[in-house]
Amino acid sequence: MSIQRKKISIVGAGFTGATTALLLAQKELGDIVLIDIPQLENPTKGKALDILEAGPVQGFDSQITGTSNYEDAANSDIVIITAGIARKPGMSRDDLVNTNAGIVKSVCENVKKYAPDSIVIILSNPVDAMTYTAYQTLGFPKNRVIGQSGVLDTARYCTFIAQELNVSVEDVRGFVMGGHGDDMVPLVRYSSVGGIPIETLISQERIEAIVQRTRGGGGEIVNLLGNGSAYYAPAASLAQMTEAIVKDKKRIIPVIAYLEGEYGYQDLFLGVPTLLGGNGIEKVFELELTAEEKAALDQSAESVRSVIKIVTV
Ligand SMILES: NC(=O)c1ccc[n+]([C@@H]2O[C@H](COP(=O)([O-])OP(=O)(O)OC[C@H]3O[C@@H](n4cnc5c(N)ncnc54)[C@H](O)[C@@H]3O)[C@@H](O)[C@H]2O)c1
Ligand SMILES: O=C(O)C[C@H](O)C(=O)O
Numbered sequence: 001m002s003i004q005r006k007k008i009s010i011v012g013a014g015f016t017g018a019t020t021a022l023l024l025a026q027k028e029l030g031d032i033v034l035i036d037i038p039q040l041e042n043p044t045k046g047k048a049l050d051i052l053e054a055g056p057v058q059g060f061d062s063q064i065t066g067t068s069n070y071e072d073a074a075n076s077d078i079v080i081i082t083a084g085i086a087r088k089p090g091m092s093r094d095d096l097v098n099t100n101a102g103i104v105k106s107v108c109e110n111v112k113k114y115a116p117d118s119i120v121i122i123l124s125n126p127v128d129a130m131t132y133t134a135y136q137t138l139g140f141p142k143n144r145v146i147g148q149s150g151v152l153d154t155a156r157y158c159t160f161i162a163q164e165l166n167v168s169v170e171d172v173r174g175f176v177m178g179g180h181g182d183d184m185v186p187l188v189r190y191s192s193v194g195g196i197p198i199e200t201l202i203s204q205e206r207i208e209a210i211v212q213r214t215r216g217g218g219g220e221i222v223n224l225l226g227n228g229s230a231y232y233a234p235a236a237s238l239a240q241m242t243e244a245i246v247k248d249k250k251r252i253i254p255v256i257a258y259l260e261g262e263y264g265y266q267d268l269f270l271g272v273p274t275l276l277g278g279n280g281i282e283k284v285f286e287l288e289l290t291a292e293e294k295a296a297l298d299q300s301a302e303s304v305r306s307v308i309k310i311v312t313v
Pocket of ligand 1: 084096150
């Protein structure tokens with residue numbers, strides 16, 4: 001018997017792609033292929049080599065290769081798609097839809113050809129619609145096409161709760177559902193600190209402020225950076241999802257999943273709590289929501305659907 005390391009390809013070797021490669025290597029989750037466009041082949045090789053050379057210092061043996069040739073990604077176990085343009089101040093994620101739909105489609109045609117058995121994680125924005133585009137192009141079963149938003153949005157939400165109470169982030173639990181847009185739905189009723197519901201610790205007014213800051217969390221970073229969007233926390237989120245799959249951890253985390261009737265939605269990708277393991281999305285949890293929570297989720301689902309319409313006409 002020979003035990004093989006996992007092969008993880010990351011398409012898009014920009015800020016999020018390269019940062020994700022470093023985090024995956026640090027965790028030794030597999031060997032990594034970093035792919036970008038032919039015009040950026042040398043910088044991509046340079047980033048890969050630079051990360052590889054951190055290995056002796058940090059004690060990891062993952063191999064990292066830079067390329068623009070999809071043949072190097074052949075038979076990947078996992079493919080992470082970060083290819084595409086990022087927004088700048090004054091833009092919404094939805095403004096990226098036409099450019100990034102073309103990029104995600106062409107990337108997925110190659111993924112389908114060279115890594116037909118892979119589990120694919122999509123980051124490119126507007127991510128709910130891009131996950132739909134990827135699903136249509138790949139033709140893979142729904143458990144193997146996963147969008148990233150909920151881990152990041154939840155991380156922001158938990159950061160703000162921890163700051164508010166001056167407690168460790170490790171003790172904060174909660175999650176964010178819905179689309180990765182300004183009407184995402186942080187589930188306050190399911191949020192706690194050390195097991196104590198946050199509604200008993202934080203005033204309604206302050207909770208509302210935390211919810212609003214979470215919804216605008218991506219935009220807050222875009223405005224501060226001035227020329228791009230967040231990448232450290234997004235890369236950490238991709239690393240957590242990848243680890244859940246590689247180690248078959250059966251984590252319960254919110255990701256963008258294809259819905260066929262769950263929560264009353266058909267043919268839609270939306271952020272929902274899932275069980276993430278070696279087979280990708282192994283289960284979607286359908287929670288009971290109050291009328292108010294369901295109305296908020298309906299509004300978010302409607303926003304996602306309107307962007308999906310743009311990429312499916
Ligand atoms: N879903 C989320 O939570 C989330 C979080 C952060 C960023 N994003 C999105 O991820 C995307 C990437 O963000 P970034 O900060 O890494 O941007 P970036 O500009 O730093 O990197 C994007 C990379 O994609 C490459 N690329 C473009 N077309 C390509 C193609 N056809 N094939 C291969 N590579 C291609 C570019 O050359 C570039 O290197 C953006 O769309 C951004 O909005 C989403
Ligand atoms: O806000 C963005 O455009 C990038 C990303 O979706 C984020 O939430 O940081």
